[in-house]
Amino acid sequence: MASVKKQPARAAKPAPIKRRDRQRTRQEILDIAFEEFAENGLSGGNTDAIAARANITKRLIFYYFNSKEELFTAVLEMAYAEMRAAEEDLHLEALEPEAAIRRLAEFTCDFHQAHPQFVRLVSIENIHRGRHMASSRRLKQMTQPSISQIAKVLERGEAGGAIRPGIDPIELHMTLNALSFFAVANRHTFEAQFASDMSSPKAKARRRAAIADLLWRYVRKD
Amino acid sequence: MASVKKQPARAAKPAPIKRRDRQRTRQEILDIAFEEFAENGLSGGNTDAIAARANITKRLIFYYFNSKEELFTAVLEMAYAEMRAAEEDLHLEALEPEAAIRRLAEFTCDFHQAHPQFVRLVSIENIHRGRHMASSRRLKQMTQPSISQIAKVLERGEAGGAIRPGIDPIELHMTLNALSFFAVANRHTFEAQFASDMSSPKAKARRRAAIADLLWRYVRKD
DNA sequence: CTCTTAATTATCCAACCGATTAATTGATAA
DNA sequence: TTATCAATTAATCGGTTGGATAATTAAGAG
Structure with missing residues (x-):
């Protein structure tokens, strides 16, 4: 109830990634995108899903890779x-x-x-x-x-x-x-x-x- | 200008199929859907495109085949x-x-x-x-x-x-x-x-x- | 000719989704 | 401390698309 930091409060979250680390974030996106594309294809692959599973915003995907195609x-x-x-x-x-x-x-x-x-x-x-x-x-x-x-x-x-x-x-x-x-x-x-x-x-x-x-x-x- | 039948007025249309023929329409949809799915995949395949190329309404596709999956x-x-x-x-x-x-x-x-x-x-x-x-x-x-x-x-x-x-x-x-x-x-x-x-x-x-x-x-x- | 049924059309919509704009925040160096 | 820049988020938008509702029309039966 009291005003604690929001981060530790979410007990259910699957271990947030260390952020502000270019290499690490990029790699994390790649790994999850690999799964997503291999599973659902190019048109079937969903950037929202990738972002969600990577615990990042969708915008970040486009920040690192300019488009879905380039990510693929x-x-x-x-x-x-x-x-x-x-x-x-x-x-x-x-x-x-x-x-x-x-x-x-x-x-x-x-x-x-x-x-x-x-x-x-x-x-x-x-x-x-x-x-x-x-x-x-x-x-x-x-x-x-x-x-x-x-x-x-x-x-x-x-x-x-x-x-x-x-x-x-x-x-x-x-x-x-x-x-x-x-x-x-x-x-x-x-x-x-x-x-x-x-x-x-x-x-x-x-x-x-x-x-x-x-x-x-x-x-x-x- | 005079009240003629609408059908023959459209000169640019690419040879309208004989309609009200269950077999024929069904087959026409199948043939075009084959091309569409083979070209673009299941999620990539577009029912609007199929309808357009078959010169029918999209609704007809769902009338004959209940869903995209069943059509596939x-x-x-x-x-x-x-x-x-x-x-x-x-x-x-x-x-x-x-x-x-x-x-x-x-x-x-x-x-x-x-x-x-x-x-x-x-x-x-x-x-x-x-x-x-x-x-x-x-x-x-x-x-x-x-x-x-x-x-x-x-x-x-x-x-x-x-x-x-x-x-x-x-x-x-x-x-x-x-x-x-x-x-x-x-x-x-x-x-x-x-x-x-x-x-x-x-x-x-x-x-x-x-x-x-x-x-x-x-x-x-x- | 009319009644019924089946084939077909017109129209619409809610959800989805790739991409964008703009604001925010953390790290680093001076 | 503070200025700077890169990493990240929040919010949104416009186009697409599977599918639904309901009206319309052609064909065949009696």
Whole structure:
């Protein structure tokens, strides 16, 4: 009842963020916007909801990112940056060709399975014909190490005779991503149609093994 | 100036549809709603725009389909029905196992490439976690012939020794669809990242051949 | 010709939502 | 202390949009 500071009085609030910290606020907005956009899409994503969940005013979102579109682009950039970072911890150069191919396949499957929201975000960006990615220099460049890693494995495998010649690293990357991505992105329509389990740990593990197999069968010399 | 009928006076209108025809009006709405939803998604799709392009009042949309969601579900049903219909014209039973597998692969690639709006619609439905498909009996059933067709080819191939045993028809269907679907659905983010052409007729044909190859390499006995 | 029913239109609205204006407050340096 | 500037809030606005109410009109039956 007495005139206390308003802040501590609200017991139900979910731990107010430290304010007046540019980095922190920006990051907080990005994290929550990622969830919001991955969940509801670009037109479905709501800036009011982001502001509410971030415990800030909607105006702040526009203060840091000028528009909803730019916020979405920033979210995309962050999401891809995180994936590429994880990808760099693979050390395929230390492995035999077959082991390297299998490890790459397993890593990709694991990443997509572990980050369905990333998969959703990429789907959404494709619905928008990749226009945010196309307009971001950062996003377009982020990708090169990924391919050269594969190229080296293929070269090594060809030289050693384990892998057949003429395989395009970009095509291999596409094939792997298609298989791995689909298993998460199209899970719902596929499960609905075929009453096929794609979500249980067991099913995921089986599919992961099948994809690694398929990829190896495709590149090996025979 | 004189009191003429209002209808013929509007010269600029784009050929008014024959009205008072339940079937025709319904179908017209469906066709245009398909375009609208495939283009802009569920929340992005606009009922006003649909009405305008169909030269009807928005109220009519709600008269035939009670809500935007139900309209979307009806659109999905139509889209899948058309694909399954095309699928039935394949006659895999008349072909040798290898030819059958390749033909199936090529058909699927061709269909997805020829119907990017269908691919987009399925992506969108997955963003919504397949909830419309899950709530439609028709949609869930529409799919069985597709799988049994594949199962027969596999059986025949196994018996004849051309195909290795133990391949699950649903898994094969998933693999093929993943490869074929991704080439259309994720074209934009992939092209933006890898400056890789996936849209020219040449690139499509090359990918189609690669997918058929990959599939056959996966199932053949060796 | 008229009665009934179903298809269609005209009009409106309340909620939502991205974006803006302007005021306020906290941190920092002089 | 105070002046300055950046971070944050409060309040609002204008356009959009799914959906509803109620009147109108065409088609077919008897």
